[in-house]
Amino acid sequence: MNIPEGKKVYFSSDNHLGAPTMEESRKREAIFVQWLDRIKEDAAAIFLLGDLFDFWFEYKHVVPKGFVRTLGKLAEIRDSGIPVYFFVGNHDLWMNDYFEEELNIPVYHKPKEFQFNNKNFLIGHGDGLGPGDKGYKRMKKVFTNPLSQWLYRWLHPDLGVPLAQYFSVKNKMISGDEDQEFLGEDNEWLIQYCRRKLESKHYDYFLFGHRHLPLEIDLNGKSMYVNTGDWISHYTFAEFDGKELKLKKLNP
Template sequence: MQLPQGKKIFFASDFHLGIPDKTSSLLRERRICQWLDSIRDEAEKIYLVGDLFDVWFEYKNVVPKGYTRFLGKLAEMADAGIAIEIFTGNHDLWMRNYFPEELNIPVHYGPITFEAGGKKFFVAHGDGLGPGDHKYKFLKRVMSSPFAQWLYRRVHPDTGVGIANYFSRRGAKHQGAHDGDFKGEDREWLVIFAKEYLQREHIDYFIFGHRHLAMTLPLGNSWYINLGDWISLNTYGEFDGTAFHLKTFDSHE
C-alpha cells in the first residue's frame, strides 16, 4: 500500500459500546463519531481493531439494538470511498455478514499482516495470542465453532443478548478502570508473542488492542503498540507513511 500525499492510516480499538449504561455509552458513541469526522479527510484506511461493542451477536435477521450513530457514520464514510476494516474482539467475536453486506466493511477474525510506506504491520485484537490464558483459548475455540453459534441462535434474541450482556458486564472496565498496569516485557503475553514472532519474520509495527493500555514499546528495530481504549483514554494510532504515532482525541465536550 502506497499512501497518497497527505493521507494516513488510522487504528483504534476497544470502544466497548453498550457499557456501563446507555447514557455513558451514548456519550462515548458521539465522541467516536466526532473522531471519525475529524480524520475523514486524511484517512486512506481505518482499522478498528476489535471490541467495538461490549456485546455483539448476529442472528440471521437480527442484530443488537442501538449504536445507530456509529453504524451510520461507518456507512457514510464507507459510501464516501474511505476504506474501513474491522476486527472481532473477545467481546464481539460473533460477527458474521452484517458489516460486509450492509456497510461494505470487511471483518477480520484473526491477525493480518500488510505493508504500507515500506513498513510491515501485524495487526490483531490480541485475545488468545501468546502463552498462557489457556482457559480463555479453549472457550474461544468452543464459542467460535459454527455449531456453538448455530445452537445459540436457537435462543430468542431477547434472551440470548440478555445472557451475553450479563456475563460481559462483569469486570473492572465497567467502572471505567483500564485493564491493569503494564506487567513488564517478560510477563505481557502480547509482548512475548511479538518477540517470538520476530524470530521468524521481521515486522516493523505490532498493533494490538485488548489490554486497554496506550503504549509504544521498542523491540529492537520493531515496535510493540497497544492502542488503549475509549472508555477512559480516547487513544488511537496514526501512520503517516513514515512513522507511527499514538495520539489522544480531545473532543472539547
C-alpha cells in the same frame, strides 16, 4: 497500500459500546463519531481493532439494538471510498457478514499482515495470543465453535442478547479482559507474542488492542509494538503518516 502525501492510516480499538449501560456509552459514542467525522478528511484507511461493541451477536435476521450513530458514520465513510477494516475482538467475536454486506467493511477473525509504504504491519485485536491465558483460550474455542453458535441462535434475541451482555460485563474469564496495569515486558503476553513472530519474519509495527493500555514498546531497535488503548479511560488511537507511527490521545 501506498499512502499519499498528506494522508494517514488510523487505528482504533476497544470502544465497548453498550457498556456499562446504553445511556452511559452513548456519551462515549458521540465522541468517537466526532473523531470519525474529523479523520475522514485525511484518512487513507481506517482500522478498527476489535471490541467496538461490548457485545455483538448476529442472528439470521437480527443484530443488537443501538449504535446507529456509529454504524451510520462508518457507512458514510465507506461510501465515500475510504477503506475501513474490522478485526473482531473477544466481545464481538460473534460477528459474521453484517458489516461486509451492509457496510462493505471486511471482517477479520485473526491477525493479518499489511504493508504501507514498504513498512510491514501485523494487525489484530490481540486476545488469546502469546503464552498463558489458557482458560480464556479454551472458552474461545467453545464460543467460536459453529455448533455452539447454532445452538445459541435458538435463544430468542430478547433472552439471548441481555444474557450475553450480562456475562460480558460480569465474567472476566468469558470476556478475556486482563488487568489494566502494565505487567512488565517479560509478563505481557502480546509482547512475548511479537518477539516470537520476529524470530521468523521482520515486522516494522505490531498493532493490537485488547489490553486497554496505550503502549509503545521497542522490541529490538527495528520493530515496535503499539497498543491502541481504549475509548473508555484513555481515548487513544494510532496514526501512520506514511513514514512513522504515532500514538495520540484525545482530550474529550
